[in-house]
Amino acid sequence: MNKRLQDSGRQVARLIGLIVLCLVALQLYFLARIALMVVIAPESTAFQRSEIWRLAVDKHEILWSQQWVPDERISSHLKRAVIASEDAGFADHSGVEWDAIEAAWEKNQKAEARAERINQQLDKREARRAQSGKAPPKPAPHVAPKLIGGSTITQQLAKNLFLSAERTAARKAQEIVIAYLLEAVLDKRRILEIYLNSVEWGEGIFGAQAAARHYFRVDAAQLGAYPAARLAVMLPAPKRFEKNPGSAYVSGRAGTIVARMGGVELP
Incomplete structure (x- = not known):
């Protein structure tokens, strides 16, 4: 019996030990990929490839507009x-802001609980209609909670890559691990450069140059303060905002971001 226990x-x-070894090997793989980014720009990201595949399957076409431009050819505006809108502490943090993650987790818990209560009420309403014998109308769709990530620019880049x-x-x-690796190997300027050249700004639109050409017919270097702020507003939900990039919300939020931009420290 003891021998069986020892064998088990x-x-x-x-x-x-094998699991730990695999996890360490995976982190070393990520580290090697990041080290190459010191001198070589990534040709594509995991997110971009998944989007291209989705478009090819769903729409039977490949939509991909992207042109890498170096840091000096991206407008300081x-x-x-983007820093003012997405990550005000970008220049100072080490890749992760734990307070933001905790705050996001608490908000998400409340959002999920609220969505669950609403969905339970909808289910009870449908059950009462069924019991009454009335022909129910089209069932109301369940409410999905609006979740936020609390991620820094470095974390967003880690996920996208x-x-x-x-x-x-x-x-x-x-x-989080990849974010710390990015911060350990790359400087802030390079992290921001890669992020701005690869982030999504609409369906099949990736990077600052493609976004500037698509929405404003100018190069990324020529973006003024207000157009730049409008692009920054779009980042959390580019597919939604691209349908109406001049909406009242985008315009109003852009004005707020312009007011904050003067206090932003660039890396």
Whole structure:
């Protein structure tokens, strides 16, 4: 009996050791990829490739507009606008802001609880209609909670470069590790340069140059303060905002960002 227990213990220990070895190897792979980015711009990101595949399957066409431009050819207005909108502490943090993650987690918990209560009320209403014998109208769709990420620009880049968009604890943990690797290997200027050249600004529109040409018919270097702020507003939901980039919300929020841009420190 003791021998069986010992054998089982050794098997568990070997399995744990193998898992740890695989995890370490994966982090070394990410580290090597990041080290190359010191001198070589990434040709595409995991997010871009997944989007291209989705468009090819759903729409039977490949939409991809992207042109890499170096840091000096990206308007300082756009850099300030994106930092002011997405990550005010970008110049100072080490890749992760734990207070922002905690605040986002608390807000998401409340949003999920609120959505669950609404959905339960909808289900009860549908059940009462069914019991009354009335022909119910088209069932009301369930409400999805509006979740926020609390991610820094570095974390967003980590996710876009290497990971999927799924919301799991394991994916978030890996995102945080990669963010620290990015900050350890690349300087802030390079992180922001890669981010601005790869982030999505609409369906099939990636990077500052493609966004500037698509929305304003100018190069990324020529973006003024207000157009740059409008692009920054679009980043959390580019597919939604691209349908009406001149909406009252985008315009109003852009004005707020312009007011904050003067206090932004560039790396």
